[in-house]
Amino acid sequence: MNTPTRNPLETVAINAGDPFCLSEQKHENIRKLVQASHRSFMDVDGVLPWQDEIDLSLPPKSDNTSWIYGTPYWDALGESERHELLWKETARDVSMFIWLEQTLPPLYVGYVNTYYERLSPEIYEYLMIFPKEEIIHTLMFRRYMKLAGLNLFAPPSGPYAALLAKLPTLHPAIGILWTLTIEWAAELVAMSSTQDEGIEPLTRKMFHAHHVEEIRHITFGRRIVEGFFNSASHEDQAIVREQFRPVLNNFIGLLTFNPEIVAHLSFPFPADVNDPDVVRSIRTSPNNAMLNARRFKEQRDWFVELGLTQ
Numbered sequence: 001m002n003t004p005t006r007n008p009l010e011t012v013a014i015n016a017g018d019p020f021c022l023s024e025q026k027h028e029n030i031r032k033l034v035q036a037s038h039r040s041f042m043d044v045d046g047v048l049p050w051q052d053e054i055d056l057s058l059p060p061k062s063d064n065t066s067w068i069y070g071t072p073y074w075d076a077l078g079e080s081e082r083h084e085l086l087w088k089e090t091a092r093d094v095s096m097f098i099w100l101e102q103t104l105p106p107l108y109v110g111y112v113n114t115y116y117e118r119l120s121p122e123i124y125e126y127l128m129i130f131p132k133e134e135i136i137h138t139l140m141f142r143r144y145m146k147l148a149g150l151n152l153f154a155p156p157s158g159p160y161a162a163l164l165a166k167l168p169t170l171h172p173a174i175g176i177l178w179t180l181t182i183e184w185a186a187e188l189v190a191m192s193s194t195q196d197e198g199i200e201p202l203t204r205k206m207f208h209a210h211h212v213e214e215i216r217h218i219t220f221g222r223r224i225v226e227g228f229f230n231s232a233s234h235e236d237q238a239i240v241r242e243q244f245r246p247v248l249n250n251f252i253g254l255l256t257f258n259p260e261i262v263a264h265l266s267f268p269f270p271a272d273v274n275d276p277d278v279v280r281s282i283r284t285s286p287n288n289a290m291l292n293a294r295r296f297k298e299q300r301d302w303f304v305e306l307g308l309t310q
Contacts, residue, residue: 009243012171012236019115019172020123021231026223030122033216037129040212044139047209048202054148058200059083060090065193067257068271070287076270087150088264090194090203094141095153096186096255097210101138103164104179105131111172126220133213144206153260163247173228174240180221181248184299185255187214192295222302229306237307244308256283256292 015021022030063082067089068074077085108131112124119127145152156164167175187210194207229237259273271278282288303309 007166007243008239009166009170009174012174012239013233014171015231018118018120019111020119020224020227022120022123022223022227023230026227027120027122029223030126030220033220034122034125034129036216037126037133037213042133042136042140042209042213044136044143047140048144048206050143050147050202052202054144054202055200056087056148059086059198060200060203061086061193062196062199064287065291067261067288068282068285071282071285073270073282081265081267084266085261087148088261091145091148091150091264092153092258092261093186093190094145094150096182097190098138098141098145098152099155100179100182100186101134101141104134107167107175107179110168111175115172130217130220133217137210137213140206140210144202151264153258153264171228171236173224173232176221176224177228177240177244178247180218180225181244182251183214184218184221185252185296187211187218188295188299189255192291225306241307248303248309252292252296253283256288 063069063086066074066082066086068085074082108127112119112127116124155161163178167178190207191211194204228240232240257279259279262269262273271282273279300309
């Protein structure tokens with residue numbers, strides 16, 4: 001009988017006394033996040049003026065942030081088709097938040113249940129606050145999708161789903177790195193495209209309200225991951241870096257252009273998304289290259305600092 005190949009991430013050691021091994025400064029950072037979370041928090045009914053409804057005649061994002069802007073495929077569309085495309089791209093962004101933020105609560109509460117005797121009070125508390133906030137975000141996003149008449153995109157599949165299934169058994173910093181990567185990148189995309197004048201008001205307000213709490217989540221994730229790279233063995237750090245790099249590259253490509261969008265449009269998409277060369281040309285278009293360099297700069301600089309990408 002063949003023995004299943006073990007994922008190298010399963011060999012990363014977890015400190016027996018403290019799974020996170022943070023400096024006192026980072027513990028203080030997390031105490032401040034806990035305090036801020038108790039001072040300011042979201043509730044679904046009060047976070048947005050739902051009674052104003054969603055004005056579908058207005059764009060939900062800037063047209064120059066469309067996945068195909070600046071390509072011949074954008075030029076081939078009429079105004080109404082471009083408008084619909086922007087709304088369906090926004091549906092993908094909201095769907096991504098929904099699927100991720102439904103995933104986080106069982107993962108993070110699982111860390112609490114597994115390591116509760118070894119967690120500092122502030123890490124324990126923030127690991128409880130984090131999923132509570134994600135549940136509220138998910139309810140907000142689902143209400144928005146229903147009001148806008150938008151359908152959910154499919155949840156992640158393939159290597160992302162396979163890794164997700166393994167996260168509860170891996171070092172908790174790996175799970176936090178994985179979720180941080182997706183959450184932070186999705187947040188950068190949303191905020192870079194929805195906050196200009198002329199954007200549909202409820203959409204703009206929703207993403208801004210979400211951003212207020214997401215900044216705390218991102219800060220928490222960064223402190224945890226930094227603690228791992230400050231304390232883990234060189235061998236374990238190398239394993240995480242080696243496994244992470246291809247996942248990051250593939251994820252940014254999918255974030256830039258998701259071929260599933262053709263199934264959500266009422267008109268024929270002007271490109272053959274079954275052709276890998278066409279998909280690659282869209283993902284690497286001059287406009288997308290410019291957008292990605294600008295909106296992901298902060299995240300990429302941090303990844304480079306930790307040796308997670310080059």
